[in-house]
Amino acid sequence: MRRGCVSLGEVKCDDCQRDIPYPERYLAVDERDGVEDEEGEIRRYCVECCLKKGYAQYKTEKGEQILTFLESGIPEHD
Numbered sequence: 807m808r809r810g811c812v813s814l815g816e817v818k819c820d821d822c823q824r825d826i827p828y829p830e831r832y833l834a835v836d837e838r839d840g841v842e843d844e845e846g847e848i849r850r851y852c853v854e855c856c857l858k859k860g861y862a863q864y865k866t867e868k869g870e871q872i873l874t875f876l877e878s879g880i881p882e883h884d
Contacts, residue, residue, distance in 0.1 A: 807844055808861065809834040810875040821855040833861055833875050 815828035838846030856862035
């Protein structure tokens with residue numbers, strides 16, 4: 807399961823090892839062997855690593871670019 811979170815300044819990206827400062831967004835996702843799995847361990851990724859891994863994407867909604875951690879295939883709302 808993917809959970810979009812806001813750092814309180816005490817979070818480190820599990821991929822690039824960068825400290826994620828307050829109030830930057832990050833993703834907490836359950837993974838096993840590098841693949842999303844509800845039975846896996848919680849991994850935390852900064853926005854840059856989420857984009858690189860395909861866990862995040864930018865979408866245009868109501869004329870604005872927004873960052874979403876939602877899984878692809880979920881219908882967009884207007």
